[in-house]
Amino acid sequence: MSDQNGLIQxxxxxxxxxxxxxxxxxISSMGEFEVSxxxxxxxxVMEIVQHELKFVVIDSTNDQIDSLENASIEIVGKPDVLFTxxxxxxxxxxxxxxxxxxxxxxxxTNYGNVTIxxxxxxxxxxxxxRYIHFDLAGYKGDPVSGASIQIAEKVLITxxxxxxxxxxxxxxxxxxxxxxxxxxFRDTIEVNGETADSTIMIEMIPVTYMLTFNVNDGLDxxxxxxxxxxxxxxxxxxxxxxxVNLLNGTYEYSAFAIxxxxxxxxxxxxxxxxxxxxxxTLISSLEELSxxxxxxxxxxxxxxxxxxxxxxxEGTVEMINTLGALVFKTKLNSSKSSINLVGLEEGVYIIMxxxxxxxxxxxxxxxx
Numbered sequence: 056m057s058d059q060n061g062l063i064q065x066x067x068x069x070x071x072x073x074x075x076x077x078x079x080x081x082i083s084s085m086g087e088f089e090v091s092x093x094x095x096x097x098x099x100v101m102e103i104v105q106h107e108l109k110f111v112v113i114d115s116t117n118d119q120i121d122s123l124e125n126a127s128i129e130i131v132g133k134p135d136v137l138f139t140x141x142x143x144x145x146x147x148x149x150x151x152x153x154x155x156x157x158x159x160x161x162x163x164t165n166y167g168n169v170t171i172x173x174x175x176x177x178x179x180x181x182x183x184x185r186y187i188h189f190d191l192a193g194y195k196g197d198p199v200s201g202a203s204i205q206i207a208e209k210v211l212i213t214x215x216x217x218x219x220x221x222x223x224x225x226x227x228x229x230x231x232x233x234x235x236x237x238x239x240f241r242d243t244i245e246v247n248g249e250t251a252d253s254t255i256m257i258e259m260i261p262v263t264y265m266l267t268f269n270v271n272d273g274l275d276x277x278x279x280x281x282x283x284x285x286x287x288x289x290x291x292x293x294x295x296x297x298x299v300n301l302l303n304g305t306y307e308y309s310a311f312a313i314x315x316x317x318x319x320x321x322x323x324x325x326x327x328x329x330x331x332x333x334x335x336t337l338i339s340s341l342e343e344l345s346x347x348x349x350x351x352x353x354x355x356x357x358x359x360x361x362x363x364x365x366x367x368x369e370g371t372v373e374m375i376n377t378l379g380a381l382v383f384k385t386k387l388n389s390s391k392s393s394i395n396l397v398g399l400e401e402g403v404y405i406i407m408x409x410x411x412x413x414x415x416x417x418x419x420x421x422x423x
Contacts, residue, residue, distance in 0.1 A: 073087045074099075124141050165180070185248070193237060242257075266284070269296055315337055351408065357423065360394050374399070
């Protein structure tokens with residue numbers, strides 16, 4: 056019997072001897088050795104007895120035990136990767152403890168271990184991934200690209216179309232969306248069979264900064280001056296001030312008031328509030344207005360007015376109420392035009408007449 060080092064020593068006569076070795080957990084080995092005057096020293100290698108291990112891989116959410124073909128099984132310490140057959144299983148021989156990883160496209164990877172002392176069948180259930188899609192839109196519905204979505208210890212980045220996708224197992228997941236120049240967005244999603252392959256539409260709120268216009272005539276503030284910037288029409292208050300919230304960017308504006316010339320300019324919004332001072336030049340008299348080549352009458356008016364413009368080019372006429380809302384707009388195609396105002400309510404309006412070369416702003420009263 057071998058000692059703790061696996062050695063066997065004994066005395067015998069010169070000759071040839073057959074032998075058989077056996078030990079628990081090892082395959083028996085047979086052979087012969089020859090003893091001469093010099094003695095004999097030899098080595099017998101015994102193979103460990105291995106047992107058949109059958110891996111069966113199934114879809115864990117399917118009540119009908121749906122076996123999964125082509126699932127991969129990786130055993131720690133072994134270089135080869137095994138794959139399940141069309142019936143969802145694979146067989147190999149092993150012994151002792153093995154640590155394994157079972158994976159398949161569209162499923163959550165399963166890690167585990169098993170100790171083999173006899174033939175075994177191990178069934179591994181894989182949980183399917185539910186694919187969730189995110190679609191981010193920002194200002195004017197434009198896609199928000201390069202945004203990060205933190206969910207289930209993953210960080211997703213939206214593409215040029217504002218989209219990102221991931222696979223998740225069933226459960227409840229909080230998530231956080233971060234994008235440059237937008238407010239953070241937080242929410243929670245419930246992932247299950249009903250929400251699989253669904254799209255989450257997220258409207259990101261842009262970070263805006265206040266742009267304030269101070270409008271005056273060089274000395275005093277101008278009340279009810281009109282400032283047009285981006286797509287907004289602003290009306291100054293009693294202090295000649297009006298404001299709007301805008302994204303970072305460069306904006307062109309025009310400002311005008313009753314009996315003033317129009318002033319245009321450019322303002323840059325870059326990560327902070329901006330105050331823009333606008334000085335409007337007063338037109339001193341009605342004669343000067345006439346000399347400018349623009350007239351309208353009657354004033355007050357009832358249902359229509361006539362507009363005359365010298366050397367007329369194609370232009371427009373707009374009317375704004377005291378709340379700053381654009382209530383009427385039409386094109387001018389001749390030097391003398393009759394404008395129907397039947398649909399407007401009685402009250403005071405700002406009238407703006409303009410073409411590519413000049414602009415007139417005045418006040419008109421409608422009486423019904």
